Amino acid sequence: MGEATKIPEILTRSEAAAFIRVSEKTLGEMARTRRIPAQKVGREWRFLRSALEAWLVGKAVGEDDGRARPIAYDRPTTAEPAEQYALPIWGFRDTAFSENHDRTLHRWVPWIAGFSGSFVAGVLEKVRRGRRRLRVLDPFAGVGTTLIEALKHEDDAIGFEINPYAALACKAKARVAHYDVEMLATVLDRFEEYGEERLSLDMGAVSRPPKGFASRVPFFSPEVERQVLVCQDFIAQETTDWIRDLFQVAFGAVMVSFSNYSYEPSLGTRAGAGKPNVDDADVFSIVKRKLREMHADIVTFQRWMTRFRRTPQATVHPVSYFDHGPRIRRHSIDVLITSPPYLNNYHYIRNTRPHLFWLGMVQASSELKSIEHKSFGQFWQTVRSGPEVSLRPRLPHLVEQLEELRGRHAEKGAYGGSGWANYAATYFNDCQRFCTLTRTRMRPGGTVVVVIGNNILQGMEFRTDKLFAEIAEQEGFETVALHEVRKKRTGDSILNSSVRVGTVKRRTRLYETAVELRAP
Ligand SMILES: C[S@@+](CC[C@H](N)C(=O)[O-])C[C@H]1O[C@@H](n2cnc3c(N)ncnc32)[C@H](O)[C@@H]1O
Secondary structure, eight states: OGGGGOOOOOOOOOHHHOOOOOOOHHHHHHHTTTSSSSETTTTEEEEEEEHHHHHHHHHHSSSSSOOOOOSSSSSSSSSOOOHTTTTTOOOOOOGGGGGGSTTTTTTSSSTTTBHHHHHHHHHHHHHHTTOSSSSSEEETTTTTTTHHHHHHTTEEEEEEOSSHHHHHHHHHTTTTOOOOOOHHHHHHHHHHHHHHHHHTTTTOOOOOTTTTTSSSSOOSSSSHHHHHHHHHHHHHOOOHHHHHHHHHHHHHGGGGGGEEEEESSSSETTTTGGGOOOOOOOHHHHHHHHHHHHHHHHHHHHHHHHOOSSOOOOEESOOHHHHHGGGGGGGGGEEEEEOOOTTTTTHHHHHHHHHEEEEEEEESSHHHHHHHHHHOOOHHHHHHTSSSSOOOOOHHHHHHHHHHHTTTGGGGGGHHHHHHHHHHHHHHHHHHHHHHHHHHEEEEEEEEEEEEEEEETTTTEEEEHHHHHHHHHHHOOOOEEEEEEEOOOSSSSEEEEETSSSOOOOEOOEEEEEEEEEEE
């Protein structure tokens, strides 16, 4: 019998630290920053010995240096080592998207409001209860975190995403099993040669900047724009649909990095954020690096899928869940995992305007309006000046809170409380619409997990998670639990401070909850 057999499979922090020969402090820090496989049980960390061994092997082959990396668009091309890819995960994990920046497929497109792959994986394993194949739904799919994790676990998935760029990214990932990697590699070589030749000849490009796109400062510098247009010429002449889609996704993923704009987290000028403009950049190299990363991930994922007896299917609908969700077969969904837009007015559409225009997905700003109106909760800008929106869910305490909000800063008109009350009422009405539709699509007893955070409007806290659960209960769902998956989001905010409304100073913590429901 070797030494290892005497070591238990589940290790405490001190045992795990001794096992991999680091200090407890270092190990605790690694666990907290998710650089090592670990699970929090109550207040204590627990480690799976086999997972630690696999992780050590992963490090030994040198595929990952294990260091957390800053968010960047032109990242190096290594994802997690293959051993780590398969780590068993169970339960409700941290939802922070930052983890996805190093993970196969998830890292293709940074999406501000995405959640982590391991969060989805944990939920899938928790609800599986021995079932071999689940039918998974994400009605607000973003860039496809839920769908990819479903495929990875051999489950079938359906997604809806109203933002055309996010939907394209989602679709491109969902079809990962079907790509011809040799063909893609050949096109990538051609792309490199094309760039070198065309840019050295300085012939100009056939592509033109999008006509309907306006920005406060030139989006690209003249030199960057010259390269961008040549790059677009290449994409336009590509005749294979899926390859063109991958190029579009890659271009969209990196385009802000060589523009005069940046995400802070909303899109704004670099100058406004105190950063220098980007006068020049090697556009072809940046796009090519992203595509090589995507190519490597396709290879990894396809290799992973060879263990499946049948290829799981993921379908992405680039339309509103409210409009097209009713087409899902009734009572056919085993588990829904999603994160809808929060009550924070994060403007997904405005923040992806450059993508939508430069990739030819919209031609005029008026087209954005119809997406805005169909978005979950709409936006403050969309509803602030309209007629008073009344709340549909029967929640007297929320009616009261909305009335108080409506009364705040009356002197500011639609920019004061009344505009924000319209927005909040629209938001909670959409929570109800979501529950009404979803209950008819879920298998009786099926699991719904909605990740949502509390929010502050005009100095008033809205406990959106609790309100959402109350609305769901009115629609027949049972609340299983509210899991606080992130204790702190973007820092505390001052509530009712003298600066904003009154004289009382109170700090409010922004958190994120996974609302777990059981379908009737
Ligand atoms: C919080 S994000 C979801 C992110 C996702 N969990 C991920 O990891 O990428 C919410 C998404 O809902 C989408 N959305 C908003 N209203 C929608 C609707 N009515 N139908 C479908 N998608 C919608 C937004 O465009 C946005 O991408």
